[in-house]
Structures are given as structure tokens and as C-alpha cells.
Amino acid sequence: MPARVGVVLFPGTNCEYDAVRAVERLGGTAELVWHGATTVAGHDALILPGGFAHGDYLRPGAIARFSPVMEAVAAFAAAGGPVVGICNGFQVLTEAGLLPGALQKNRGLRFVCATSVVRVERDDSALTSGVPVGTELAIPINHFEGNYTCDAATLDELRAEGRVVLRYVDNPNGSVDDIAGVCNPGRNVVGLMPHPERASDALLGSQDGIVLLQALLRTASAPAPVG
Amino acid sequence: MVDSRQWSAQVEVLLRDGIADPQGATIERALPALGLDGVTAVRAGKSFRFDLAAADESDALAQATVVADRLLANPVIEESRVTVRPAGSAA
Helix, strand or coil: CCCEEEEEECCCECCHHHHHHHHHHCCCEEEEEECCCCCCCCCCEEEECCECHHHHCCCCCCCHHHCCHHHHHHHHHHCCCCEEEECHHHHHHHHCCCCCCEEECCHHHCCEEEEEEEEECCCCCCCCCCCCCCCEEEEEEEECCCEEECCHHHHHHHHHCCCEEEEECCCCCCCHHHEEEEECCCCCEEEECCCHHHHCEHHHCECCCHHHHHHHHHHHHCCCCCC | CCCCEEEEEEEEEEECCCCCCHHHHHHHHHHHHHCCCCCCCCCCEEEEEEEEEECCHHHHHHHHHHHHHHHHCCCCCEEEEEEEEECCCCC
């Protein structure tokens, strides 16, 4: 049975159809989940896509964190369900406390729209399961607030527990320790600034995002679906 | 019966010490163009004002602090300073 992926749609989200299409092209099914929903039942995995949830007012993700659907997302994550936040979705997950740290304005106050090269650091997260450590992937980034930061104790913990999932080869935004993506202790919640769904077709210039999305679909199809 | 009344709250949010503040740094770099070479330690932040109903000053401060801590500031990178005063009094 194909993995059923819920793509969470906040007012201001703008990458939802890219995510839906990428999932469907890889053999999964995808359905939009409106932010006012109070359940995410019927999904094997969730993607919080990119965009500007609630206009990014106050801080990216600061308002989205209080959207009704986030309680259901948190419960789904707590039950072990795979949850991936891409770009703005990553910001929402940190604001919601489902991932540690925060995403600050880029070094030099530069909006960055470019292809980044990221190195896979772990092969045991919901998004990188089975992807060999050391694999380098060319994946677009497109953000102003992608500068990952956290306090020293959190950084020590992330390193000690192997929770840095992706690192930039050439740090584009000032992120501490070149961090491009992290996961929670359960390794089922992953946030990353690069957009794998925008690197899922040769026409888009890169297909390097496919291995990540395939890993998510594999994780979603694994036993013990939740929701 | 509690004598509830209106309070005005002000919350100032600044990045924590040690967190890079590129806005503050950029502003600081612009200052020499004004002929001011002695201005240092520029920090950029946000200011919020709102009114609330509370029984007394400590209740007003407690409520405003919840707003500041749970929504207006991200404690990972920011700290907030909360003040309250009776609505209608001078700021």
C-alpha cells in the first residue's frame, strides 16, 4: 500500500503542491491538511512545507505554532509518526518545540536563493533512513531566516546524540556548525532548510532530493503507522 | 468582588547577549555616515503595546509576561522586558 502523506497547509504556505507532486511521482499518495484541522488521522507521514505561514508575522512559525492542527501534529510525532518540516515548516517545528533551536536571519542579512550542497550525516532519521552517510546532495535553498542557532548545551546534545542530519558543505547563511537539518531524539521528526521537493525532477535542475523523499516514504510505509 | 480594571502593557524584545544581531550590526556600520563615530553596542529589537484587564498590577504583569514569554519572544534567541501601568496614565 502506498504511503499516505499529509501536507499541512497554513494560510501563506506556498510549497504545498510541489510537495504533493513530488510525493505522488514517487508512488505515495498525498493530501492537503488545512491548518484548522484537529486531526491528522489517515496519514502515515506529515510534511510541513515551505512558504510564509500566517505571513511570517512576528517571527516565522510563531503564529503557525498555535494553529489548531499543531496539537494533532505534536500527538502524531509523539506517537512516532514521521514528520518533516521543510524551510518554513522547519521554522514552525522549532517554534512549536518539536525540534530544538531557532532559525534566525541569515548572516549578513542576505536573502539566499541558490543551490546548496548538503552532506548526509545520519542514515537513521525519518528523512535519511538508508541514505549512506557522506552522500552529497545538490538541493535548492530559498530563505531569509535559515541561520540555525541554539545554545551551547543544545549543540553539544545534538552532536553527542547524532541528531545533526544534514550539514552544508559551504555554509550559506551562518548556521552554527553548518547545520542544514536536525531531528528530534526519536529521529522521526526532521527539519531542514533545503527544499528536496524542488530537486525531484531533471527539469528542475537536480533530482538529488528524491533519495530523501523516498526515505520518508519508506519510513512512512514501515510497520506501526500512527494516527 | 474583584475590582477589575484596564492596564497598558509594553513588551520590549531583544536578542539575547551572545546571539548575533545582524540588524544591529548593520545599523551600527551606517552611523559613521552621520559623522557619529562614538556610537557602539547597537541592538535592534521589537516593541509591543497592548491593553488588558487585570485585578491588580501583579496580575497585569503576570498576564503580560505570559504573552511575552509564550508568543512575543522566542526564548531560544530572545529575551523580553515587560512593564505595565494603569491605562490612560502617562507612558
